[in-house]
Amino acid sequence: MALYDANALLVVRGLSKEFPGVKALTDVDFTLRSGEVHALLGENGAGKSTLIKCISGVYKRDGGAVFLDGQLISPASVEEAQRLRIGVVYQEVNLLPNRSVAENLFLGRQPIRFGLVDVKTMRHKAREILRRYNLEIDVSENLDRFSVAVQQIIAIARAVDLSAKVLILDEPTASLDRHEVAMVFDVMRVLRDKGIGIIFITHFLDQVYEVTDRITVLRNGYLVGERKTAELPRIELVSMMLGRELDDKAQRVKTQLDQFGGEPVVRFQSLGKRGVVSPFSFEVRGGEILGVAGLLGAGRTETAKTIFGITPADFGEVVASGRKVSVKSPVDAVKLDFGYCPEDRKVEGIIGDLSIRENIILALQAKKGWLKPITKGEQEKLADYYIDKLKIRPADREKPIQLLSGGNQQKALLARWLATNPRFLILDEPTRGIDVGAHAEIIKLIEELCGEGLALLVISSELEEIVSYATRVSVMRDRKHIRELTGSEVTVGHIMKAIASDAKEGEHETVV
Amino acid sequence: MKQSSDPMSSKKPFRVFRGLPQLSMLVLILIINVINSPSFFNVTIQDGRLFGSIIDVFYRGVPVAILALGMTPVIATGGIDLSVGAVIAIAGAVTASLAQTDLAGWQIISLVLMTGLACGLWNGLLVAWLGIQPFVATLILMVSGRGMAQMITEGKILTFTNPAVDFISRSAFLTVPTAIIIMLAVLLMGWVLLRGTALGMFVEATGINRVASTNVGVKTGAVLTTVYMWCGFCAAIAGLIITSDIRGADANNAGLWLEMDAILAVVIGGTSLLGGRFSLGFSLLGALIIQAMNTGILVSGFKPELNYIVKALVVLAVLCAQSPALRIFMAKLGQKRRAAS
Numbered sequence: 001m002a003l004y005d006a007n008a009l010l011v012v013r014g015l016s017k018e019f020p021g022v023k024a025l026t027d028v029d030f031t032l033r034s035g036e037v038h039a040l041l042g043e044n045g046a047g048k049s050t051l052i053k054c055i056s057g058v059y060k061r062d063g064g065a066v067f068l069d070g071q072l073i074s075p076a077s078v079e080e081a082q083r084l085r086i087g088v089v090y091q092e093v094n095l096l097p098n099r100s101v102a103e104n105l106f107l108g109r110q111p112i113r114f115g116l117v118d119v120k121t122m123r124h125k126a127r128e129i130l131r132r133y134n135l136e137i138d139v140s141e142n143l144d145r146f147s148v149a150v151q152q153i154i155a156i157a158r159a160v161d162l163s164a165k166v167l168i169l170d171e172p173t174a175s176l177d178r179h180e181v182a183m184v185f186d187v188m189r190v191l192r193d194k195g196i197g198i199i200f201i202t203h204f205l206d207q208v209y210e211v212t213d214r215i216t217v218l219r220n221g222y223l224v225g226e227r228k229t230a231e232l233p234r235i236e237l238v239s240m241m242l243g244r245e246l247d248d249k250a251q252r253v254k255t256q257l258d259q260f261g262g263e264p265v266v267r268f269q270s271l272g273k274r275g276v277v278s279p280f281s282f283e284v285r286g287g288e289i290l291g292v293a294g295l296l297g298a299g300r301t302e303t304a305k306t307i308f309g310i311t312p313a314d315f316g317e318v319v320a321s322g323r324k325v326s327v328k329s330p331v332d333a334v335k336l337d338f339g340y341c342p343e344d345r346k347v348e349g350i351i352g353d354l355s356i357r358e359n360i361i362l363a364l365q366a367k368k369g370w371l372k373p374i375t376k377g378e379q380e381k382l383a384d385y386y387i388d389k390l391k392i393r394p395a396d397r398e399k400p401i402q403l404l405s406g407g408n409q410q411k412a413l414l415a416r417w418l419a420t421n422p423r424f425l426i427l428d429e430p431t432r433g434i435d436v437g438a439h440a441e442i443i444k445l446i447e448e449l450c451g452e453g454l455a456l457l458v459i460s461s462e463l464e465e466i467v468s469y470a471t472r473v474s475v476m477r478d479r480k481h482i483r484e485l486t487g488s489e490v491t492v493g494h495i496m497k498a499i500a501s502d503a504k505e506g507e508h509e510t511v512v
Numbered sequence: 513m514k515q516s517s518d519p520m521s522s523k524k525p526f527r528v529f530r531g532l533p534q535l536s537m538l539v540l541i542l543i544i545n546v547i548n549s550p551s552f553f554n555v556t557i558q559d560g561r562l563f564g565s566i567i568d569v570f571y572r573g574v575p576v577a578i579l580a581l582g583m584t585p586v587i588a589t590g591g592i593d594l595s596v597g598a599v600i601a602i603a604g605a606v607t608a609s610l611a612q613t614d615l616a617g618w619q620i621i622s623l624v625l626m627t628g629l630a631c632g633l634w635n636g637l638l639v640a641w642l643g644i645q646p647f648v649a650t651l652i653l654m655v656s657g658r659g660m661a662q663m664i665t666e667g668k669i670l671t672f673t674n675p676a677v678d679f680i681s682r683s684a685f686l687t688v689p690t691a692i693i694i695m696l697a698v699l700l701m702g703w704v705l706l707r708g709t710a711l712g713m714f715v716e717a718t719g720i721n722r723v724a725s726t727n728v729g730v731k732t733g734a735v736l737t738t739v740y741m742w743c744g745f746c747a748a749i750a751g752l753i754i755t756s757d758i759r760g761a762d763a764n765n766a767g768l769w770l771e772m773d774a775i776l777a778v779v780i781g782g783t784s785l786l787g788g789r790f791s792l793g794f795s796l797l798g799a800l801i802i803q804a805m806n807t808g809i810l811v812s813g814f815k816p817e818l819n820y821i822v823k824a825l826v827v828l829a830v831l832c833a834q835s836p837a838l839r840i841f842m843a844k845l846g847q848k849r850r851a852a853s
Binding site for chain 1 (some may be wrong): 708709710711713714717720721723724725726727728729730731788789847
């Protein structure tokens with residue numbers, strides 16, 4: 001490999017970084033050219049963040065060299081990297097939410113007049129800067145009044161205005177919806193065309209193909225390769241990231257519904273809650289996956305919470321195993337052998353400080369009641385069984401669950417419900433924010449559970465994913481279940497058509 | 513509680529066992545006490561009962577220790593109970609007024625304990641079902657409780673003589689003062705209630721993430737109500753002991769500020785005020801640390817005013833020793849040392 005590319009802006013050669021007991025990066029090369037968006041990909045623990053932090057002055061490298069415009073650099077701090085014109089924007093916006101947009105843009109370098117901050121000039125300049133990003137907002141408003149996407153763009157604008165030549169975006173789109181992602185991408189394209197080199201870290205492969213020019217893949221701290229995005233097929237990218245071939249999920253032969261003539265495990269009859277979700281009716285049989293699709297805010301999570309008694313239904317009825325039942329709280333739902341893995345794992349799922357073991361046995365213990373404690377020995381046996389069966393890593397049952405990666409937390413939450421021996425399981429976005437390897441494992445798990453005869457209701461924004469495993473799909477829009485697709489209708493096209501069908505012009509989702 | 517033996521622990525830098533800061537602090541204070549008054553550890557037997565400064569640490573520490581045992585699970589749920597001092601006053605007033613009647617000892621004690629449970633139930637209902645912040649919810653009883661106690665005693669300091677009530681603080685079992693035995697019994701009861709069942713785990717889960725706990729089917733409302741009732745129950749026991757000790761009920765001063773000592777003891781014991789992991793044993797240790805200081809200053813002949821300042825310094829020291837920042841610093845120090853060797 002030639003040391004210098006004609007357009008090379010940032011050149012990393014033979015970079016190594018070691019932490020006590022862990023070799024985070026070994027002899028990694030990386031080349032960023034000006035005027036390109038360069039995806040930096042890899043599973044959790046591949047070394048993406050470490051590489052970024054070595055470039056941006058957070059960590060000191062142990063070996064190798066970093067050149068910026070042919071000059072050897074070793075920034076010792078983020079400030080120094082900033083002076084060298086390397087700017088970083090993180091997933092969590094690193095600005096002051098309770099100060100105005102203008103103040104955030106000019107933080108630490110406010111224009112001064114007569115010894116005071118010149119608010120007028122500052123606001124004027126701020127408006128000018130944001131106009132370049134097609135953002136016409138009131139810059140005197142507090143930052144937290146705006147959506148995360150706008151905050152993200154303001155963070156980018158700030159980094160660029162500090163005259164960045166190299167812009168590093170660390171998962172800026174992780175918490176944005178489709179429309180907002182498009183906004184950020186527009187900004188990225190504008191900056192790319194101005195000749196800025198952008199390093200883009202993301203978990204979403206769709207986004208990689210939508211916006212990047214080049215891809216560098218890391219695995220376990222080593223460089224796997226650098227490719228042009230246009231020349232790299234998706235399946236090859238995934239196998240580069242995983243280091244193994246992936247089964248082609250689309251080839252799966254779908255279970256046919258008529259194979260199961262038995263009683264449905266659960267049936268919902270005009271179940272609904274005023275102002276939350278309109279009455280819906282469907283049933284789920286054992287060995288069947290009912291997918292729920294729809295845009296953000298369409299009422300998917302609300303459906304799950306109504307079924308599980310978190311926001312109990314106002315009307316309608318639930319029939320479980322042929323018996324009419326009432327679900328007024330999660331306690332009732334758990335007694336009926338229901339389980340629910342929520343979308344927001346951190347806030348509604350895991351008990352962060354408790355160990356993997358305690359998190360796994362918690363639902364079973366709640367089901368048994370506090371007077372019948374599960375002995376330590378049984379707890380350990382259960383935890384070890386599921387850690388082994390679901391390949392939860394690290395395989396240390398006493399580790400606080402908050403120290404696990406998203407994928408492993410999700411597996412532990414699945415284990416929590418499997419331990420209760422459920423008949424009906426609701427999974428809300430089971431693969432969100434999970435790295436590619438764990439993603440495939442969780443989908444495999446879902447299919448296995450279905451094969452074992454469990455009734456599943458799976459909510460997902462990934463339409464390809466839903467189509468690959470669901471026997472039927474209920475499509476939602478505006479808090480209504482508008483259409484149920486079965487058999488050969490279960491395709492991405494049909495789902496999108498159903499979502500788009502007789503939608504009013506200019507309609508937008510409102511979150512109540 | 514016992515740390516599970518973890519094969520990884522030998523590899524981890526500076527993994528000390530959890531109670532080390534507390535234990536070393538207690539030992540340090542006792543050493544200072546011995547230096548100041550060499551007779552600190554002298555124990556004699558008078559009237560079939562142990563006497564001496566070190567026994568005093570345990571004996572005088574009983575009320576705060578029992579309060580701390582009650583307060584621990586409350587704090588573990590992320591709550592706080594400011595009303596325990598007032599509950600002591602109520603329990604004392606009830607004890608004193610019942611002691612003048614013909615009721616049998618067990619009847620008096622049962623009624624007092626039920627009063628404590630009722631106070632806890634009130635706090636629990638405000639916190640769990642009305643969703644009032646624990647600080648404010650328990651402040652209501654903290655303020656009104658003393659008023660109630662004064663109404664019961666009709667504003668007077670009630671004194672009494674009642675052999676059954678006397679028994680609580682003036683007897684001994686195998687030379688160990690009964691009050692200390694009661695404290696150990698409360699510890700045992702707490703352990704059975706919280707660790708002998710799954711309640712302790714539910715308490716921790718509720719304190720760490722109430723939403724997630726509710727979602728898995730934990731009855732978090734019932735968990736909260738139960739811990740506040742336990743706290744009220746413990747406060748009533750502490751009230752009984754204090755009242756028995758002075759043979760009277762002073763609605764104005766009984767248990768005054770003791771809620772602060774109890775909270776302090778729990779925090780010194782390592783339970784975070786944000787809720788989460790708790791240990792009854794360490795809270796007890798925290799209470800003993802506080803009393804060892806009180807007694808030490810008393811017998812050394814220093815001015816009692818000094819007590820407050822020393823107490824503050826000790827709390828600061830223990831909290832520093834527990835702080836995550838210091839732990840990281842120590843871990844780094846350990847690495848450097850190992851790298852050098």
